Amino acid sequence: MPFNIYDFSGTTKAIDQFLYAKMPPTWAFITELAIVGLIILLFYAVIGLYLVYLERKVCAFMQNRVGPNRVGKWGLFQTIADLIKLLMKELITIRKADKLLFNIAPFIVIIASFMAIAAIPFAKGLHAVDFNIGVFYMMAVSSIGVIGILLAGWSSNSKYSLIGAMRSGAQVVSYELSVGLALLSVVIFSGSMQLSTIIESQANGWWIFKGHIPAIISFVIFLIASTAEINRGPFDLAEAESELTAGFHTEYSGIRFAFFFLGEYMNMFIVASLAATVFLGGWMPLHIGNLQGFNHVMDFIPPIFWYFGKTIFIMYLIMWFKWTFPRLRIDQLLTLEWKYLLPINLVNILIISFIVLMGWYIK
């Protein structure tokens, strides 16, 4: 079996051929689905847990603390211990709650983020599916999550939860627009919605550098809007622990709460990896035009490290925002979207279209 850290397509192809040679095509397909599903599930759990750990460490260092340091070396197993605790906790059933929706809601949230992970290219040839409408798919799938939040808030039979859910609804509906438009700017640049094509188009430089100022504006807007879309501080109005105690998941406990919690962190990971893929070249190493020597040096670092490096950098930015800024109020949140982000975004897209039409960007 060929294995190459720089290009996984050989490996995946070899596995594919091996399975199809041994089994009838239907069974081979099902086996492939099972393998991919299992890998994503494992990946999901590990990444989710260690994102929580990362966040706790980052915020601790920003706040002059050391963070978790009791379970394992540097507290590395703290979140695993937390998970075990959450698994063993009682699932409290709420009186007069809508039982079916109450139980389904956490799964909707987690499935939405699960589906989005499928389309992320981690390295060359390392992705589950490569849609030709990848960007659109990601947008569509990640907005399913809000249905889970709305259901959770509505079915809990709690007033705090309901307010949180309604806030979340208003917020996501508005900010989807900005996220979509910001992504559209790169789609215009690269002329494709397929994530692999977008990455390939950045072989001679990332879009954030090639696209002049409009691309940087798009990137900033994407960061702000996606932070709002995943309900993270300073836009965490749906949870707003100082106002609504815990917002839409006030009444959840045990593993159901853990699903919401995990879903939130995985959404952050997805948003960060989307930003990394679209604006910072995904797994594509840092290349500058035709500087062969420099590009070769950069190529020595395997793409998977490039990918995770960029994703962690963007996640760090999102965490940095959360632990610095006070929370916005709901009307200010909507003002920010409709008065600032959306008009700027529209003008920005107009400029980008013009630039692309005239061919003024670095090809």
Next chain:
Amino acid sequence: MEKEQLGQVLSELFPSLEINTSQDPVRVKADTGSIHSLAMTLRDDSRFQFDYLFNMYGIDREDRFTLVYYLESTIFRHIVAIETDLADHDNPVVESISDLWKTAEFQEREIYDLMGVSFTNHPDPRRLFLEDGWAFPLRKDYKDDINFIER
């Protein structure tokens, strides 16, 4: 205004009042029925302008209740303490001054809650801290066999 001057003006205006200027602040002893009109005059008269009610409390003197109002003028910075005796110890009632000072509304609720002095014309005559049906703890004859430890 200085204390003596304040006392003089007050006694000219209300000859029936018992005014004691030897203490700090000036103490005025008023009739229970006239407390609202006296307070209104003190607040609105341009010579006094007592616009700041900074304290009021009640005293259970076993045979009667005494209410004390402390007024200050934020313009002239003079202070007056108005005392009034509620002779009926079983059913003390006095007119509320919460329409003159907003803070009186809650001070009076506290006095009602802990002292059992009722205020007429009060906009929200509920107890403040304790449950309904609880005895009035700041009265001298208050007994609580469970929580009260005599030493």
Next chain:
Amino acid sequence: MQEVELQDILTAREDGDYIINIGPQHPSTHGVLRFVVSLKGEMLEYVIPHCGYIHRGIEKMCERLTYPQIIHLTDRMDYLSAHMNNEAVSLLVEKATGVEVPERVKYIRTILSELQRIQSHQLWWAAFGMDMGGLTCFFYGLRDREKILDIFEESFGSRLLHSYICPGGVMNDIHPNFQKRTKEFIKYFRKKLPEYDELLTGNIIFEMRTKGMGVLSKGEAISYGLTGPPGRASNFACDIRKLYPYSAYDKVEFKEILYTEGDTWARYKVRMAEMWESMKIIEQLIDNIPEGDFTIKMKPVIRLPEGEYSQRVETARGELGVYVVSKGEKTPYRMHFRTPNFSNLFVMNRLAAGNKIADLIAISGSLDLVIPDIDR
């Protein structure tokens, strides 16, 4: 006066009100306080504060305790202004018995009060930042507060409830390190306080959320008896330190911070400026503490002559009044505390009604309520 149930009042209002309880267990009421709020969407229609969850009957307990014993109860009213509360009772007893305390005591008391004020405002800043959603503020505020608490602990052996100022002086002399450490702290905090401004004050989100929220005019502030920083934010000059100086406040120069806006932002700015002023006061006094006794000999059993006495001091939250009716016994016949938070709480409905639910949190944070002080 008939007893009216809360339920009657609520049902008497328009049907279909969306009532929610903020508290008694809620992250941003900072204690067991309950607001019953009625919502229309995000907008508040009215706010009814409910207190009494930690009513301990301190006024009744005082009727059974001697004056030195009362001191330790006053700590437990406004636990963030423990020194000022102790000082109020001590000053009253000294005034009533006609005792003049040594200059050294006056200086120590003033320095302690100002240190306590800084400490209280630091905790307020920390909690206010947290209420607004900026959790990092909480840790920075507490980190710097720890330095003051260490100074307290070294000198008086306790961090929060000191019972240190007593009738006739202070319990024991200040620690030899006290002056050095206090000066070190001021040097340190002069560097850290601008950081507070960078993190929160200048922040555009914070400005948007506080400016123009919960405006109270001067007349209303006086009518509601709003004192302390909230009162001064409405341009109501109510600083007892300036109006009726006690201890060593007549020997120091400081500004009474007054703002005219009367909104949440002004209440915030008043406290930030007061921290600077408090540091100035301490710097004027810390090197000039005169030598002498830390206490004078009081009689073993202190009896106040018959009469009524009052004493007002400025705590970190406003005007604290202590009122004693004495019958010449060793215990007061009636003791009343006019506490600043009691008056400051009930302005909530006036300030918050008509604003959004997030503003309720910001406004109650800017009033800086300490619940045991309301309930006593």
Next chain:
Amino acid sequence: MNSVGKYFSDIFYGLKSLWKGLMVTGYYFVHPKQIVTQQYPENRKELKMFDRFKGELILAHDENNFHHCNGCGICQLNCPNGSIEIIADSVPNEDGKAERIIDKHIYHLSMCTFCALCVKSCPSNALAFSQEFEHAVFDRNKLTKVLNQPGSRIKKEPKEPKAPKPPIDTVPKSNPAN
């Protein structure tokens, strides 16, 4: 045009103010030396409370198991919460006179508010505060302590003029044996 200018200056001013805040948290993120956390159970050895720290009340015993308490009960009178109870006995001394000695000095730690009135009022400087701060127990009854050690006796001072009372922190300390 003015409003357009204001629109963009608002954005610029807002971003600048946000950047300022980010710099503060960013500074601490890259300066882990400024961390103030204390690792509590690990630093038990180095953790020393201040001399005046009011941990719990003790009756100072010297190395020969002598204390200064004569059971006068002034601390009990002065305690605002009733956390001190004194059980005293009357025992004839060498001269045949009845003398009051202490049988049990009972201290309810759970009721104590550390106001230090007992230490201040003690006429024979027998009481002091120890620096012990780990009071947690599983049984509430364990918080009721007998301060005089078994077999301890009052120290007889030779008759001399009464020395001035030293401040609290210089009162001799002994290890609380219980």
